[in-house]
Amino acid sequence: xxxxxxxxxxxxxxxxxxxxxxxxxxxxxxxxxxxxxxxxxxxxxxxxxxxxxxxxxxxxxxxxxxxxxxxxxxxxxxxxxxxxxxxxxxxxxxxxxxxxxxxxxxxxxxxxxxxxxxxxxxxxxxxxxxxxxxxxxxxxxxxxxxxxxxxxxxxxxxxxxxxxxxxxxxxxxxxxxxxxxxxxxxxxxxxxxxxxxxxxxxxxxxxxxxxxxxxxxxxxxxxxxxxxxxxxxxxxxxxxxxxxxxxxxxxxxxxxxxxxxxxxxxxxxxxxxxxxxxxxxxxxxxxxxxxxxxxxxxxxxxxxxxxxxxxxxxxxxxxxxxxxxxxxxxxxxxxxxxxxxxxxxxxxxxxxxxxxxxxxxxxxxxxxxxxxxxxxxxxxxxxxxxxxxx
Amino acid sequence: xxxxxxxxxxxxxxxxxxxxxxxxxxxxxxxxxxxxxxxxxxxxxxxxxxxxxxxxxxxxxxxxxxxxxxxxxxxxxxxxxxxxxxxxxxxxxxxxxxxxxxxxxxxxxxxxxxxxxxxxxxxxxxxxxxxxxxxxxxxxxxxxxxxx
Numbered sequence: 001x002x003x004x005x006x007x008x009x010x011x012x013x014x015x016x017x018x019x020x021x022x023x024x025x026x027x028x029x030x031x032x033x034x035x036x037x038x039x040x041x042x043x044x045x046x047x048x049x050x051x052x053x054x055x056x057x058x059x060x061x062x063x064x065x066x067x068x069x070x071x072x073x074x075x076x077x078x079x080x081x082x083x084x085x086x087x088x089x090x091x092x093x094x095x096x097x098x099x100x101x102x103x104x105x106x107x108x109x110x111x112x113x114x115x116x117x118x119x120x121x122x123x124x125x126x127x128x129x130x131x132x133x134x135x136x137x138x139x140x141x142x143x144x145x146x147x148x149x150x151x152x153x154x155x156x157x158x159x160x161x162x163x164x165x166x167x168x169x170x171x172x173x174x175x176x177x178x179x180x181x182x183x184x185x186x187x188x189x190x191x192x193x194x195x196x197x198x199x200x201x202x203x204x205x206x207x208x209x210x211x212x213x214x215x216x217x218x219x220x221x222x223x224x225x226x227x228x229x230x231x232x233x234x235x236x237x238x239x240x241x242x243x244x245x246x247x248x249x250x251x252x253x254x255x256x257x258x259x260x261x262x263x264x265x266x267x268x269x270x271x272x273x274x275x276x277x278x279x280x281x282x283x284x285x286x287x288x289x290x291x292x293x294x295x296x297x298x299x300x301x302x303x304x305x306x307x308x309x310x311x312x313x314x315x316x317x318x319x320x321x322x323x324x325x326x327x328x329x330x331x332x333x334x335x336x337x338x339x340x341x342x343x344x345x346x347x348x349x350x351x352x353x354x355x356x357x358x359x360x361x362x363x364x365x366x367x368x369x370x371x372x373x374x375x376x377x378x379x380x381x382x383x384x385x386x387x388x389x390x
Numbered sequence: 391x392x393x394x395x396x397x398x399x400x401x402x403x404x405x406x407x408x409x410x411x412x413x414x415x416x417x418x419x420x421x422x423x424x425x426x427x428x429x430x431x432x433x434x435x436x437x438x439x440x441x442x443x444x445x446x447x448x449x450x451x452x453x454x455x456x457x458x459x460x461x462x463x464x465x466x467x468x469x470x471x472x473x474x475x476x477x478x479x480x481x482x483x484x485x486x487x488x489x490x491x492x493x494x495x496x497x498x499x500x501x502x503x504x505x506x507x508x509x510x511x512x513x514x515x516x517x518x519x520x521x522x523x524x525x526x527x528x529x530x531x532x533x534x535x536x537x538x
Contacts, residue, residue: 165484167455171508174484175405181509182412203508210507214486 008019025099025120028106031078033057033071035207036115063139075105076266088120097124116286155224165287169213177206181339212328215342219327219345222349234262234275235271238296241276245283254286259297264305266354274350276372277343278309285332285368293367301373315362323359330363347372397421398447400432400464401482402456406505410451413509413516421448429459433467435476444473449523452499454483454490462497469498478523 019039021024026039035053043049046061058067070088077084082103089096094110099120180199188196238258246254264271280292286292295310316324316331323329327345347370351358354374362368397414401407407425411534414423424445426432432452435445450468454461462483468474481494494502502521506512 163485163487166487167483170484170505170507171403171406174409174505174512177408178405178409178512180510182408207508 021121023121026114026116026118027120029058029074030115031074031113033059033067033074039353046090053344062091070389073101073103074116074118077116077118078105079107079112081107087123088122092124094276097122098127099123130241158220159224162217162224166217169287170210172208173210173213179204180206184288209373216327219342219346219349222270222346222353225267225270227353229265230268230269232264233273234271234296235260236262237272238262238279241272241279242294242313244284245280249283252287252292253290254292254294255295257295257297262296262298262305262307264307264374267350271348271355271374273374274347275309277347278372279369282309282311282313282368285315286311287313289313304373304375306371306373308369310367310369315364315366315368316360317364318362319361321362325358394419394536396445396447397423397425398432398435398445398450400425400426400429400450400456400461401453402427403453406453406482409509409512412515413513414520416513417451417517418517419516419520428466429456429461432464433459436477445462447477449500450477451503452479452481454481454494465497465499472522479517480523513532 016039020041022039023041024039025042026043028037029035035056037147038048038050038053040050046064048056048061051060056151058070061067062070064309066089073084073086073088076086083102086101086103088097088099091097101118101120103116103118106115106117129313144355172227180202183191184196184199188199194257234257242256242258246252248257278367283292286294289312293312296308297310298305300306314332320331323331325344325348328341329345330341348358351372351374356373356375358370358372360368362369399407399410401410402536411423414421424435424447426435432450438444447482452461452464456464458526462484465479468477468479475498478500479498480503481490481499482503482505483490484505485496486504491502500517501523505516506515
């Protein structure tokens with residue numbers, strides 16, 4: 001046992017081996033700053049040998065400012081009685097390097113410090129990376145600010161454009177329509193049936209274009225208006241929309257079914273606009289059914305409510321599902337079903353602005369079902385955060 | 391014809407002037423329509439310098455988009471003057487922008503008509519407007535108000 005213990009005892013050579021085989025810079029100085037010991041990494045970095053450095057001070061090796069700082073730190077460590085951490089800068093081949101330094105005093109039998117040991121780790125790369133990250137973040141924030149400003153500017157521009165469209169493009173249409181009317185009223189004796197018919201068609205088209213302009217504006221407004229989220233009673237909303245539609249066409253027989261207690265959070269006006277369009281679509285495309293059926297309900301998908309509007313009307317060819325939501329795309333002829341083809345584009349924009357999804361299923365001739373969600377489950381918490389920030 | 395049987399139309403678009411005149415005629419409103427092509431001219435008629443008789447129309451039809459002095463500017467001015475603040479003013483606009491509607495009422499407009507593209511609709515709008523403001527609605531004159 002004794003034998004083995006003697007073998008295991010660590011001698012000065014072993015300790016030297018220990019401090020020489022590390023990438024840290026290790027050194028020992030007395031309280032006047034005179035070197036007592038350095039490790040090999042020190043020798044290598046500062047090009048000085050262990051023998052030569054004995055008795056030298058930092059002021060012999062480094063610029064005065066650096067040496068002053070090292071000495072000051074040594075004194076702090078000596079006084080503290082235990083290890084203290086510093087960040088120090090020392091010269092390197094490629095410019096100054098930053099070190100994370102632990103300094104601790106060596107205490108004599110009287111408990112007084114007689115020397116200070118230092119272990120310095122080069123953290124230049126880490127500092128540089130941190131600096132880069134900081135710079136990158138600053139740049140990123142700046143980019144975000146710039147992009148936000150650009151977006152705001154383009155939204156304003158779009159706003160002004162939309163306003164101009166609604167004013168300036170409608171006025172000439174009114175003139176077209178109005179003067180056609182004046183021709184019909186004042187010069188009808190000079191016009192034959194074809195002439196009258198041409199003027200009527202001019203009027204129909206002026207009206208149609210005015211409608212298209214209105215739809216286009218409504219579409220752009222859904223993209224521009226600020227979202228104001230609140231709790232929405234979709235059941236009540238659907239019932240009121242259906243009530244209005246039924247009042248407009250009291251002669252139609254439509255079997256209506258609205259699931260009770262449909263609730264979600266969203267922008268009241270935009271969601272109403274979307275529901276209005278979806279339900280009006282169902283109403284329109286069931287116009288040819290002897291017994292039309294419109295069902296509004298919900299189901300759960302990934303523990304999130306998915307709402308749907310189902311009808312037993314004309315439906316659409318599933319091959320063209322991707323075209324359904326494009327503005328001014330119509331899957332039915334104007335003769336069968338009137339409309340500008342903007343309704344579903346509006347619905348899609350409303351849903352997307354809420355962070356939700358929309359899709360549709362159909363068997364032509366048997367009806368269509370439109371499904372939508374108002375927010376994706378993952379984005380829900382983010383959106384709440386965003387709302388809080390406002 | 392009484393002075394207040396007149397209607398003042400403040401409108402810079404000559405086509406719209408034609409249609410408005412026609413619409414009033416077709417609806418058999420016998421009122422004389424005085425036209426001002428811009429805000430400055432309207433001001434001259436409604437708030438003339440001393441010594442000149444001011445126009446006191448039954449209603450003012452005011453286009454919101456006028457060159458230079460806008461329709462809203464005209465409206466604000468009318469509402470700020472004792473002599474004109476009670477004249478009913480109906481705003482005419484091409485757009486149905488919410489902001490225009492809101493701004494109009496905030497400035498004290500009595501009504502708001504979006505000029506429809508279809509002439510028939512315009513006739514209807516003028517008809518209901520005329521019925522309400524020229525026949526149903528009794529005029530409140532400043533003198534009566536003061537005495538009452």
